[in-house]
Amino acid sequence: MDYFFDKPIANFATRRVEAEEKVTGKGKYSAEYDFPNLVHGVFVGSTIPSGKIVSLDLEEAKSIPGVIDIITHQNRPEVPGLKGDDAKFMFKLFHTDNIFFDDQPIALVLAETLEDATYAATFVKAEYSESNFNTNFHKTKDSQEPEDIMAEKGSLESWEKAEFIVDQEFKIAMEVHNPMEPHATIANWKDDELTLYDKSQNVYGVQSQVAKIFNIDPDKIRVISEFVGGGFGSGLLVWPNTIAAAMASKHLNRPVKIVLTRPQMFTNVGYRPESWQRFKIGADENGKFLGAFHQAKHATSSHTGHTDNITGLTRKHYSFPNIKTEQAQIQLNISKPTWMRGPGDASGAFAIESAVDELSEKLNMDPVDLRLKNLSKTDMYGKPWSTNYLNECLQIGAERINWKQNRKSIPGEIKEGNWNIGYGMAVGFWNAGRKDSDAAIEMKPDGSIVVRSAMTDIGTGTGTAMQNMAHTFLGLPKEKISIELGNSDLPYAPTQGGSWGLSSLSGGVAAACKSLKTKLADYAYGSKFIKGQGNLKLLKLDAKGIRMEDDSLEPVSYESIFSQNNIQVINIEESSSPGKEAEEYGFCSSAAHYVKVKVNQLTGDIKVLEMVSVADGGKIINNKAAANQIIGAAIGGIGMALMEEQKFDNNHGRLIGNDLAGYHFPCNADAPMIDVSFIDKPDYNRNPAGAKGLGEVGIIGCAAAITNAIYNATGKRMRDLPVTPDKILMA
């Protein structure tokens, strides 16, 4: 382990590096780049979920002034990766007459203005031969038996007759990401080079997948996602808008822009699939967990796969001597689901954490104490945790909401008129991952630097964190450090997903900072400087130049370094990879969520009155941005628990009410002030910053904390999300 940067990262709750660009509108999101000659593309979606296109009538649409062309499966330019048996995309976009899901793009109308394209799109008429279809998850799920997703640990038989057992079923509705910025692409194909301005969480991923689909060298593709207005996982994959824009730009030899409409955001960029779970847990009379049996089934598309690892969490945060986990993915005539914030675990935690709450009641134990008693000391492979502060999260959260005094163990004891008040809690847990990541630094003679990475910033404050890290690693004042992100010309970065973004990137930034220091020392002191970590640690960059903290060498100005050595710029690029630490340790982030709710016994109305989240994300690099993540996740948890549900009309096999009026997520009035705190202890085994990811852990367990609080208020166990007021009354 390289302890080169042994000082903790300063926790700067400063404004974001991109704040001014965002609030003044200077920062450009993918759809905001302008080109003379820009063509606007609008998708026409299928109105059936399954079947074949028999005929298309484009005549009227083509007659609309401004229309340039309409791409369909009948006239599309051929794209190598979209035909044949080994198509390189989730379905053969415009290369098949088959319909796999409601609102599948069947035509792309290309026009001089967005208005012309939108209007003309309404005249595209398709005739279909409809096939039988099935979009009904709950009616279909019993047709398929779940299978082991990992080898069984111990045996189910050994504990299934335990004295204390909870065995329940849980349901969660389909949820959509719908970040504020809709998915959008501008593709500009010039000669044999393609530039994509694409809403993405992964510029290198877009580059490599588009290269495969078009069968060209990835180096010929440039992907720019400089500003990203939220993601939640929908930006991890390449979706039809990117492929279609590239196809159309090549076809017309003009730049082409496609912006998905809000309803298309429900049908073409993934979602959290509807799920069913059974969770059985057993304990002895002392509350020691004996075993867990977790079954899960979720909906998926029949034309391409997706697995949410819903049962994965069962092997992580508690210590179960016996574990059996089984899953099944139920294929339906629906669009492709994908990872959504806390994928798998957010769903799984609802079942696990609800069942643990129910078990605590059977045992007549406090649910916090029951959890503390059963936290796992190792990861699922038996490795010790590098750092795991879930116990502290639990204790601090309990203090902050005054759990012991406020919460009554008997449901419905606290009343205000027809309102019942209740307290609930649950925990979240997530692997603290790290991936390969590079970074570059460019230094100018005035001592200013630009730190560069291809990583996107989906609103999490990545750029600001990079500035904080570079400032701490080098000593250089922050105003001298600028950041460039979100471009495939920049050094390699992994996806911004899975909560590994900052953890990975810190390795690249640290390596580049170390390399810059070495280079500056070489230029300034040559052989006088004894190379080695000790001395490098003492080397500091200030506003004007470099110096040794122990004054062992004379300070040297940047100006003289650059002029003496006759250089105009210093360029550094370094790589970083996780080391062998994952062979020795388990890595995790964790959180404890505490909630106070009130539920009206007459009307079923539910109000979340207080939320306390305490998270362990290792060293916190920027308090404001980190708290922002946890607040956003907690509000996502309120949505998951109380209102988010995309509904199907199974008679037509189609979504209904798929817009932001029909699909409810919380507004400010639904969320209390959220009390966030962090353990803030570094894990230097993981990366040089000591930071662990925070993106997912805030939402995992939130829904169960809320439904556990509803139980404490009403005595009603709500196991079917979302818990809308009608469900309270009918329970």
Next chain:
Amino acid sequence: MKPFEYHKPQNKKNAIELAGKTTMYISGGTNLVDLMKKHIHEPDKLVDLTEAISSEITVEKNGARIGAMLSNTALAENENIKTDYPLLSKAILKGASPQIRNMASTGGNLLQRTRCPYFYDTTMPCNKRNPGSGCSAIKGFSRMSAVIGYSNHCVAVHPSDMCVALVALDAKVEILNTTGETEIIDFINFHRLPGDTPQKDNNLPEGAIITAIEIPRNSFNSNFEYLKIRDRESYAFALISVAAALVLSGNTIKDARLASGGVAHKPWRWSKAESFLKNKEATEENFRQAAEIAVADITPLKDNKFKAPMLTGAIQQALLNCLSNN
């Protein structure tokens, strides 16, 4: 959106002259523009009424008169309305979002169309949008649908909150018909039930314009409540809403008003329950009985059986809040 002619007449007379089969009037446009974007309405001529029709409000001793172009925000925030007709103000503020209320007009609020999701999806059957095509909601998603006054042709509900308060407050709608005459329609008769012509939402004669809303003077400004049960706290339509208002003498109910949104094709008055409450004591038990009288008349659909207990509870809670909330 289909191309259209845009007119902005400066007075009522010129506005009426533009009436025609393919003409539509627009004020705030908060619903109509969506409907035009979705090709549910495709007017050839759009007549902007914002300068032709009054947005003045006067509150005098015999009642209030509200110009049809007054914005929902201005109406809800008007000091005289907040003092004399606070139920109306409260109902408006429970509807839509601040941005929409800023744009939406009083007259337009009455004329907004149902939010039944099938009405908005032009590729699915809907008798209100496309008469004779069938009702997708009856066998499909009927959670938000009506529980009273519906027909085999349509189970949609009227979405307004403001209108629930107006029907409770015995408002009247002043209209100008195409022959230039002013007519008054009792609010309770303005909207209609679907029957076999669900495409008609109301009894406004073709080409006529709503010019004002009148509310007679009443004493419902001390004990009132507008309670809205919905899936989120703002920008969500009612699962059930209840406008309740009482005139009390001591603890005796001298007069009562009860109306609901989220139950029918029109804002619904619970007259039997109102009569029951008159001259009764304002007790929890009487409120419960009033709620049961109202709920006895409803017939929920397959997805909205919850509306029976929810309506029972909401009426009781609203009446209780009349005694304590204000």
